[in-house]
Amino acid sequence: MSRNPHAALAQDAETAIVRFDDVSMRYGRAPETLKDLSFSLAPGSFHFLTGPSGAGKSSLLKLIYLAARPSKGLVHLFGQDVSQVPTPERPALRRRIGVVFQELLLLDHLSAFDNAALPLRIAGMKADEYRQDVAELLAWVGLRSRMHAMPATLAGGEKQRLAIARAVVARPEILLADEPTGNVDHEMAVRILRLFVELNRLGTTIVIATHDQDMVARSGMPVLHIEEGRLVHHGLPRTDG
Amino acid sequence: MSDFFDPGRWKPAPFLPASDARDGALTFVIAVLCFLACLTALGVIAADRAARGWTDQLRGEATIVVRPKSNETPDSAAARAAETLAGVPGVVEARALEAEKAEALIAPWLGDVADLEDLPVPRLVAVVLDPSKPASTQAMDRALKAQGLDALVDDHSAWMADIQRSAGMARWIGAAVFLMIAAAAGAVVAFATRAGMAARREVVEVLHLTGAEDAFIARLFQSRFALMAARAGLLGAGGAAIVGAGLRLAGGGAGLTPVLPVAWSDLLAVLPCPLAAAAVAAIAARLTAAALIRELV
Numbered sequence: 001m002s003r004n005p006h007a008a009l010a011q012d013a014e015t016a017i018v019r020f021d022d023v024s025m026r027y028g029r030a031p032e033t034l035k036d037l038s039f040s041l042a043p044g045s046f047h048f049l050t051g052p053s054g055a056g057k058s059s060l061l062k063l064i065y066l067a068a069r070p071s072k073g074l075v076h077l078f079g080q081d082v083s084q085v086p087t088p089e090r091p092a093l094r095r096r097i098g099v100v101f102q103e104l105l106l107l108d109h110l111s112a113f114d115n116a117a118l119p120l121r122i123a124g125m126k127a128d129e130y131r132q133d134v135a136e137l138l139a140w141v142g143l144r145s146r147m148h149a150m151p152a153t154l155a156g157g158e159k160q161r162l163a164i165a166r167a168v169v170a171r172p173e174i175l176l177a178d179e180p181t182g183n184v185d186h187e188m189a190v191r192i193l194r195l196f197v198e199l200n201r202l203g204t205t206i207v208i209a210t211h212d213q214d215m216v217a218r219s220g221m222p223v224l225h226i227e228e229g230r231l232v233h234h235g236l237p238r239t240d241g
Numbered sequence: 242m243s244d245f246f247d248p249g250r251w252k253p254a255p256f257l258p259a260s261d262a263r264d265g266a267l268t269f270v271i272a273v274l275c276f277l278a279c280l281t282a283l284g285v286i287a288a289d290r291a292a293r294g295w296t297d298q299l300r301g302e303a304t305i306v307v308r309p310k311s312n313e314t315p316d317s318a319a320a321r322a323a324e325t326l327a328g329v330p331g332v333v334e335a336r337a338l339e340a341e342k343a344e345a346l347i348a349p350w351l352g353d354v355a356d357l358e359d360l361p362v363p364r365l366v367a368v369v370l371d372p373s374k375p376a377s378t379q380a381m382d383r384a385l386k387a388q389g390l391d392a393l394v395d396d397h398s399a400w401m402a403d404i405q406r407s408a409g410m411a412r413w414i415g416a417a418v419f420l421m422i423a424a425a426a427g428a429v430v431a432f433a434t435r436a437g438m439a440a441r442r443e444v445v446e447v448l449h450l451t452g453a454e455d456a457f458i459a460r461l462f463q464s465r466f467a468l469m470a471a472r473a474g475l476l477g478a479g480g481a482a483i484v485g486a487g488l489r490l491a492g493g494g495a496g497l498t499p500v501l502p503v504a505w506s507d508l509l510a511v512l513p514c515p516l517a518a519a520a521v522a523a524i525a526a527r528l529t530a531a532a533l534i535r536e537l538v
Binding site for chain 1: 252253254256257258443444446447448449450451452453454455457537
């Protein structure tokens with residue numbers, strides 16, 4: 001971890017890449033899942049999002065990747081208040097964010113290569129323009145020999161790495177990963193974390209939702225810790241357990 | 242680079258699966274409904290032609306009942322009436338029917354009257370009218386009276402009204418049945434499209450969250466389902482056209498006249514079916530895609 005973790009905390013709210021101002025969120029008429037969250041993330045920062053199951057980690061990520069709207073407060077992305085972004089312009093914002101979904105959401109009818117290339121095709125790139133980059137990226141995540149394989153034939157760790165490749169292929173400014181190491185063994189988890197650190201070194205802002213407190217503690221990276229929908233800690237990992 | 246995978250030869254796969262086992266049942270249902278709708282359309286056209294044929298035939302003819310006076314034989318009175326009517330403008334042909342024909346007409350009620358020479362059986366004159374400018378009942382009546390003939394002009398108006406009413410009802414019922422089947426076909430196409438799209442919700446979700454424009458996603462599904470419905474519509478319309486052609490061939494020169502007079506040109510009525518099915522599916526797919534996307538945010 002070569003980046004200075006304190007830089008992420010000292011960031012001016014005005015230049016933050018993600019900023020929540022008193023944000024709450026609920027699903028339908030259910031009680032609030034997130035309550036009065038206020039924080040900001042600096043460009044190029046690396047954060048872990050921690051908290052017990054049901055604390056609201058996935059909901060918070062959904063607000064960032066524009067899959068949900070807050071019931072109260074303002075979410076700013078790239079300096080823009082997303083509530084003021086017209087619907088037709090929201091896809092362009094989404095293309096600046098890469099997401100590794102908890103359920104991975106790979107498309108079964110597409111090969112590993114086509115799944116990884118999906119964001120580039122959606123962005124309007126021609127096959128000639130991206131085929132080399134995608135092949136190299138898949139080689140980088142260790143899927144060199146599995147490019148032609150269909151997702152159903154991939155092992156759990158391979159699927160996870162494919163989902164990561166798809167999330168980063170378009171060089172997003174923000175990468176969100178929801179429990180990316182949840183279904184893989186320790187060795188694979190370390191490899192995946194190294195991938196994220198590499199991406200962070202290249203300037204990508206990273207937020208990883210995880211249960212793995214051991215990994216968080218060893219990384220020394222800042223933490224957003226939420227419990228029962230409230231942000232209870234934003235800063236370096238606590239050492240009191 | 243792997244020998245197994247050569248990016249240089251790689252072709253991107255379509256965003257949606259090229260085929261899906263679930264589409265088979267959907268295609269079949271749409272094809273059957275299109276077949277029924279087309280068959281009904283052919284039936285309505287044939288029924289309309291039959292009804293028009295019946296009324297045209299009645300409107301083009303008149304029957305004159307001639308009652309001979311005491312100083313004249315029935316045959317000569319009928320011949321005179323025919324001759325008089327032949328000169329009336331709007332009459333193409335007037336022909337006195339033989340006594341046997343008049344006797345045959347009353348046989349169902351009076352039995353054989355050939356031996357009853359004293360029975361004053363009226364003579365009939367069959368008149369064929371000019372279809373473009375038919376002679377009026379009054380004109381024929383005046384001409385007969387001017388010749389001192391005791392005759393009754395029957396222009397078939399009494400039962401033509403019944404036939405026309407029946408024909409009109411047949412048309413309306415046929416049209417109503419057609420509209421109901423067409424509406425049912427449209428509803429099933431729309432419903433099946435929605436079901437098919439709901440089953441592909443994950444694809445919509447992934448494309449949406451990966452930054453695809455809503456219109457791009459809608460277009461993908463719209464063209465996919467429109468193509469499938471067009472194919473199914475073509476199968477249904479083709480099947481109906483084959484049945485229609487079979488009826489036409491089985492019925493000889495004029496189809497199953499007078500019950501179902503199918504003409505070759507009627508088969509053209511099935512042509513819009515694939516387009517209509519495709520249009521309904523496209524609209525349903527676009528609306529469903531928009532609804533799914535709305536649910537995602």
